[in-house]
Amino acid sequence: MRNITALLFIFSFFISFAQQEDSLFSLTFDFNEHQLKEAGNKVIIKPVGVYLTTDRFGNEESAVYLQGAAESYLNLGTSPLLKATKTTISLWVNLDRRVYIGKGYDSNPIYIVKNRLQDDFYVAYGITYDGYSNRYAAASTLDSIKEATVVSKEYVTFRKWHHFVITSDYNFFAFYVDGELEAKVKKGFETVFLKSDSVVIGHSANKKNFRFSQGTFDDIQIFHRVLSESEIKDLYNAPNPNRFKIILFAFLKIISLIAAILLIAFLLVTSRRKSLKREQEKFELKSKMSEMEIRVIKAQINPHFMANCLSAVQHLIITNRLEAANNYLAKFGFIVRQVLNFSTKSLVTLQEELEIVKLNIELEQLRFEDSFIFNLQIDKEVNTNNILIPPLIFQPIIENAIWHGLLPLKYKSVARLDLLIHKQNETLVIIIEDNGVGRKQKNADIGNSKDSKGIKITTQRIENLNNMYSIKTAYMLYKDLFDKNKIPVGTRVTIFLPLNLVSDNDD
Template sequence: MMKRKGTTYCILIGLLLVVNSVWGQTPEAVLSILENGKTISYDSLEHLIQPLRKDSVFIKTLSDSNKNPMAQSFALNVLGMNARNKSDFKSAIALHQKALDIAQEIQSKDLEVSSLNMIGVAYRRLDEVRLALEYHKQALSIAEKVRPVSVSILKSKAVSLNSIGNIYLVLKQYDLAGKQFEQSLKIEEKVNNKLGLAINYQNLGFIAEAKQKLDSALFFYKRSLKYNHEINSTIGNIICQNSIAQILIKQNKTQEGLNLILSSLPAAEKLGDKYYIGMAKVNAGWAQSKLRDFENAEKNLKEGLQINLENDFKSSISETYSHLSALFEMKGDYKTSLQYLKDKQEYADKVLNEENLRYTADLIVKYDNEKKESQIALLEKENEIVKIKLNQNQRILIFAGVLFSLLAILAFIWYRQRELNTEKSMLKLEQQMMRSQMNPHFLFNSLNSIKLYIINNDKEKAVYYLNKFSKLIRTILTNSQEKEISLQEELDTTELYLNIENIRFTDKIAYSVKVENGINPNQIKIPSLLLQPFIENSIWHGLSNRESNKQIQVNIKHGFENNIVIEIIDNGIGRVKAQEIKASKVSKQKSIGIELTRERLANFAKNNKGEMLLVFEDLYDSNQQPLGTKVILNIPQ
């Protein structure tokens, strides 16, 4: 048995070597490898076909060949996505269904999950909410059971979560949607999938826009656009440009928004996706109507309406009618405006009936029945209570008083227990943070340095170092007793920590703090011991592997909605290189300081009823060489 496994392993290794040797060769050469009957993993298959995805002849040939069912299923999904991008959703579903049948026949979980997700996406674009949700949940259920977890399964889980979030968006369940996007975003960060990051930031922007948090929405849309630029995604750029334009229009920067929309329209038309062409036309018409360019506004809105009607984009049709109604009202044609308003309401009702109500109809009927039964039971109970009150009024009052007192006591105990649990959780976090701050390696190394100065009879340096060290320990102990301290106190502690690190090393670290005008660090409250884990991370993972000119800069700025933004920028080797170096070391001690800080920030934001944001951004020069790392902290005040 072991011999057979070893042989199979050698065959796979040999095949991967062959695959690598033909990378970039002709479609015929790749087709020859795929049709030789040997087994290949899904991830290897994806890497092999990826450069040829746009070769329609090659993909069609592969989809028609049954010599390699896995490659055939993969190719059918590619054809399905191409059809979806041209708004031919029925053809897309048929192709993905065929790919799903093959995947289930050969028992490939990677392909099965991918195909289910693709079918769900197509149904979602058709506003078939219930079917879309069923397919995505089925995909997610299968993916969560797969062991070991491959990269493709992780990506598929992220797609499922993102798509389920999009369905919740249609149903206006923004909090539920946000939770799905955040889970998806974590996976995309783990696999470094920039496309997935772009999509999830776009969706988080949509939620912020729906909640009228326009500055937050603009922030998320711009981050999405940044990732779309990096991967050169035409469709992603179109979506982001239109989303940013909508925010600009709402902020009364209409001409700027219109320019952005019009610049995206040729790309949408070249792409051929009717959905995004219609979206750009409608957005352009909306902006032109606000600018009172009625002729062009009517032209674009009607062209967008025609595209949406031809493709049965119900939500988009309803939105277009709404803009047309507003346009004709501004023109003084109230009769036409009223008709468009009626058309808008008709399609809005269709969306509800065909999406929301179709999905929840059974639940609503069940709820109504239970409600009626509950009301009947309540009436019967009330009648019974009335009878009891008439006969035993005094006993009922006594019983009610005792019961109320008991419930009040229980409620107080429950409330107090909840408060104690919260305090216990916070104390645990603070203790863990304290242990993280009092890093044993840092203490040991510092004491060794003092010991070395004493041995070398360098009393002056030993005393100076010891004074700095004791002051830092005293500051950490003092600050750890406070839940919140001023930003200035935290900056002083951070500077003291860096002074000690600079004493220990001959290569000095240039440290600077830049505070934006109008900000008083003494008046800003933040969780105690907040910045040191990020500074330590910069030193040991970014700057320790740099030979000279080591720099750390802290910028303090105004954020949106009166929040404070703290940026910690180093010119180290970057997270990717640091991770490679860490992976090559024998000791792989896991740092918990950052995760603890994230949790403490989340609790701090919750108590201040604000939004917490923690973002790590890799910095690159024009040649895509790493320039360092930027940590962005958005702290509510």
């Protein structure tokens, strides 16, 4: 007797445990992770003509869209797990519009599971949009007599998310919309299911009532028990399932934003420091260039030069060549004024530079009684009024060619100085060529004279020009010229200057 009692106790315990486990059972179709399946893979669904879309929280590809046609619905399958006599069915729906196509009763099916093979539209459980009343309706029917139906209190608003819940057992049938109870009615019958029939979303699956729905469906849940009103409220107020991802994303976004701000601030500070450093270097370079320009002016207007010019004027006056003396003084005065004027400029036009060069050469020719010929050739592509160059940049080279290249000639009857100017791509090319004694003899004569210093100053000015404009296209080349017997027959100096120099003169 004791053994029988023990066996009965164990049997009743397992029955109770099985019932409790069944009451905790649920199916969930949340379509998260971009997948059309039941979350626990307990049943296999068959989507037809549907696609994943954005859910009510804005999560992409986390809800199912039905297109309002016979070929667009969601088949959850025929599994007994979908068909519980004591149940709660919950789902979120956002209908786009009323679908008129089809035949039979004017409704758009949302959730349908039938209870018989006949064409009469009897459903074990169903949620529909009723076109006649413009309301949502929920029903559980056994036959034409035994049925439980609840209609929503509010009229339907399309393109708006709604939460639908039906609860059912033998005694009662209830319908909830957006967490609020619409009605709870007596039922009084056990729900019957057609084993071979599928649970269908968005399609009536009935020949007599052939209707469809268009809209978005999400978070379909089926419980094997009747949930309380508070639990249904919790379903309605359920937070975004991706909230932790959103929080993490927002956190990472804030961190990234802070990092970006710090990086931008660092780059701005670094850039500002570099800019200040460049400005300082530019200022120092300008100071050096200004000092260099003053040295150039001193090299041009020095007592020796002025004394020679005045001696030449005196000689012209003594020899009664008054007109020549007057012209000489006028040119000399113009040169002095131009040199002083150049002292306020970092760049001058090529035309201005050539004017002072030609006057200087004319004075030298007058002083030395036309002992050399000057030849100036400017390519027609060179616009002397638009090209800017540093003032007096090649004047020391010309003076050096005259004084130490041409004047020391002893065996040549004709001394020649050529100044050739042309463009080469974006570079101005200035060639100063003489047929004098050559650099070897020049260097012996120059020593540490002012002309040697003038050439050094020119070299330094070209280097400063490169630094000032952050370029490497300004430079100067020397080439010694020889005859076939390797005897020096002159020197060629080529100066390369960029054509795109921009003036920052104060005037």
